[in-house]
Amino acid sequence: MYSYAIDFGTSNTLIARWNPASQEAEVVSLPGLSTGVGEVAALIPSLLYVEDAVKPTLWMGQQVRDRGLDHRGDRRLFQRFKRGIGANVQGYLPELDQQTLTFEQVGAWFLGGVIQQLQSSHGDGGRSLILTVPVDSFEAYRAWLGQVAQGLSVDQIRLLDEPTAAALGYGLGDGELLLVLDFGGGTLDLSLVQLQAQSGGAKPLGFILKWGDRQWTDSQQQPIKTARVIAKAGLTLGGTDIDHWIVDYFQQQDSLPANEFPLSLRLAERLKITLSQQTQSQEIYFDETTFTSLDLTLGRSQLEEILREHQFFNRLDDCLTQVLQQARRQGITPADIEAVLLVGGSSQIPAVQTWLKTYFPEEKLAYRRPFTAIAMGALQLDQGMELQDFLYHSYGVRYWDRRRNRHNWHQIIPAGQAYPMAEPIELVLGASTDSQPTIELVIGELGQNSSGTEIFFDGDRLITRSTPADTHVQALNDTDQGRTLAPLDPPGYPGSDRLRVLFQVDRDRQLRITVEDLFTLERLVDQQPVIQLR
Numbered sequence: 001m002y003s004y005a006i007d008f009g010t011s012n013t014l015i016a017r018w019n020p021a022s023q024e025a026e027v028v029s030l031p032g033l034s035t036g037v038g039e040v041a042a043l044i045p046s047l048l049y050v051e052d053a054v055k056p057t058l059w060m061g062q063q064v065r066d067r068g069l070d071h072r073g074d075r076r077l078f079q080r081f082k083r084g085i086g087a088n089v090q091g092y093l094p095e096l097d098q099q100t101l102t103f104e105q106v107g108a109w110f111l112g113g114v115i116q117q118l119q120s121s122h123g124d125g126g127r128s129l130i131l132t133v134p135v136d137s138f139e140a141y142r143a144w145l146g147q148v149a150q151g152l153s154v155d156q157i158r159l160l161d162e163p164t165a166a167a168l169g170y171g172l173g174d175g176e177l178l179l180v181l182d183f184g185g186g187t188l189d190l191s192l193v194q195l196q197a198q199s200g201g202a203k204p205l206g207f208i209l210k211w212g213d214r215q216w217t218d219s220q221q222q223p224i225k226t227a228r229v230i231a232k233a234g235l236t237l238g239g240t241d242i243d244h245w246i247v248d249y250f251q252q253q254d255s256l257p258a259n260e261f262p263l264s265l266r267l268a269e270r271l272k273i274t275l276s277q278q279t280q281s282q283e284i285y286f287d288e289t290t291f292t293s294l295d296l297t298l299g300r301s302q303l304e305e306i307l308r309e310h311q312f313f314n315r316l317d318d319c320l321t322q323v324l325q326q327a328r329r330q331g332i333t334p335a336d337i338e339a340v341l342l343v344g345g346s347s348q349i350p351a352v353q354t355w356l357k358t359y360f361p362e363e364k365l366a367y368r369r370p371f372t373a374i375a376m377g378a379l380q381l382d383q384g385m386e387l388q389d390f391l392y393h394s395y396g397v398r399y400w401d402r403r404r405n406r407h408n409w410h411q412i413i414p415a416g417q418a419y420p421m422a423e424p425i426e427l428v429l430g431a432s433t434d435s436q437p438t439i440e441l442v443i444g445e446l447g448q449n450s451s452g453t454e455i456f457f458d459g460d461r462l463i464t465r466s467t468p469a470d471t472h473v474q475a476l477n478d479t480d481q482g483r484t485l486a487p488l489d490p491p492g493y494p495g496s497d498r499l500r501v502l503f504q505v506d507r508d509r510q511l512r513i514t515v516e517d518l519f520t521l522e523r524l525v526d527q528q529p530v531i532q533l534r
Helices: 064-065 103-122 139-150 163-171 239-253 261-274 302-308 314-330 350-359 373-383
Strands: 003-008 012-019 024-028 046-054 055-062 076-081 126-132 154-159 177-183 189-196 207-209 223-235 280-287 292-299 337-341 387-390 394-401 406-413 427-430 436-440 443-458 461-475 484-492 498-504 508-517 523-531
Touching: 003 046, 003 103, 003 163, 003 373, 012 314, 024 076, 024 373, 046 064, 046 103, 055 064, 055 103, 064 523, 076 103, 103 139, 126 139, 126 163, 139 154, 139 443, 139 461, 154 163, 154 373, 163 177, 163 189, 163 223, 163 337, 163 373, 177 239, 177 350, 189 314, 223 314, 239 292, 239 302, 261 280, 292 302, 302 314, 302 350, 314 350, 406 427, 406 443, 406 498, 484 498, 484 508, 484 523
Parallel strands: 003 126, 126 154, 177 337, 223 387
Antiparallel strands: 003 012, 012 024, 046 055, 046 076, 154 207, 177 189, 189 223, 280 292, 394 406, 394 443, 427 498, 436 484, 443 461, 498 508, 508 523
16 A cells, blocks of 8 residues: 655645655646646646535536636635635635535545545555645644544544655755755745654654554664754745735736736736746736736736835745744754755745845755655655654643733743653642632643734635734633643632643643642642644
8 A cells, every 4th residue: 555645735736655666756646636737747736616515516626727617706716725724714704505614624625535536546545644734834724634634544644844844855865954945825934954864763753643553564663864853934925925916016007907806816826937937927818898908017027026015035034034043043054054945836936046045055955846845755754754843833821911901821832842842841720719619721822923914805815914913822722621620629729829730742742731739639630631732
C-alpha cells in the first residue's frame, strides 16, 4: 500500500505518494480533477461547484473549469474557501437549496471528494496520509482537519507544517540550514529548518490525528534525517490578495465593472502569472451583456507599485525579521543560511524574488520545485524522518482582570517552547466564592501581539483585512465539561490556595494536566490530556 500526502492549497491542491518499488516520491494525477496541462499536470484547482446542496451533487477541480462554471458570478461556486475554514467570518454565509453552508462543510466536501476520487482511481486507501498546514493556522483549522480525517478509510493520519515539508522536499544534504519561503494563494509562511543525519531507531513523528493498529517494521524505525525547526512565522497573505489589489487597480484606472468580479479576478490572476515570465501582460475584458470590451495591460513596475501601496514589502520585512530574530537567539545569523527555497506559485513573482535578494545573495535562492516540494517532502515522515519542532503559538489561562473589568489571559506556555517538555509548569488556584463546588480553567491559544487579520464578505468577495495590533485569542476548552478541572470536596472558600495544577506538553503535542488538592492532599487528575497544541 502507498503512503500519500496532500497539500491542500487556497488556489491549487496537489497529491503525492511514496512508491515502494522505486523508493521515490511521485505526484498523483486524478483524471477529471487535475489540470492536465502546464508545469505540473497533477495540480487540482481548489474549486467546488455545488449543483445540489441536499444530495449533495458536486463538481470539483478541473471539472468546474471544463464546464465553464467559474466564469461568472454564481453563488454555487466556491473558490479560495480554505481561507474561511476555522475563521470568524463576518457577514453572511451562503444559503443554497434552503441549506446554510459553512466553509468547513465546503472544505470537507472538496477534500473528501478528492480523497474518494484518489481511492477510486488508484484502488488504494493508503497506509498513511499526511496533510500539510500553514504555519499561522490556528487550532480551529487543525481541529477541522482532524474531523475530516476521522471519517477517512486510512490507517494513520498526521499533520506537518507546509514550509517544513518543503525543506524536506528539496532533498538537500545533511547539515543544510534552509530558509523556506512558502507563498501560495492564501498564506505566506517562513521557516528555518536544519536537516541533520541521525543514527539509531525512532518512530517517525508529526502531529498525529489518527493512528491505526499497524506496527512499524524495522525498516521504518531507522531515521534517514532529523528535521530540526529553528524558527518560523506566517501571515494570512497570499496571491489571492494580490489578485484583489489588481482588480481594484483596474476599477480605478479603467472603470472595470464591479458586477463581474469572478471574471475580473480570474483575468487579474492571469495578468499576474504572465508577469512572472514577461515584463508586460495583457488581457481583454469582454462584457457579454453590453458587448463592450476593455484592454487590461499591466507591467512589472505597475505591479510593484500596487504592492508598495498595500504595504506588501513592509509586511514581508516584518515576517522575515521575526524568523531572523528567533534564529539569532540561537546564535544563527543570516550568513549561516545556506539556501533559500522558494515554494508556492506566488513565490515566482519577480518582485518577491527581488525583495529576497536584498537579504540574501542570488546564488542561495532555489526555485526548482515551487509546486511539488510540499507534498513530496511531507512523505519523508513515512521514510524515517524525525521531526524536532516547537510550539508556534503561546498558550494561557483566562482570568478576571479587576483593573480593566474584563477577562484577560495569563500566559503559561510561551511560543517557542520545545516539546516534549522536560519539566511541567505549575499554577496554583484558589476558590473565588463561598462553598465553591468546582474550579474551572479556560485555556486559550494566544496569537502574536501584532496586527491580526479579519475575514469578511464585501458583496460576493471574501476579503481579508489587517486589524489593529492586539493579542488574538482562541479559547480551546470553553465548554461546561471542558473547562471544569475537578470537583472540590469539601467545597472551596476564598482566601487560601486550593489546587495545584501541573501543565506539560508531550511528544505528540498533547497538553496534559495533573491536578492536586492542597487541602485533602489527593491527586484528582493525573496526566489527563486536555487539548492538542500546535
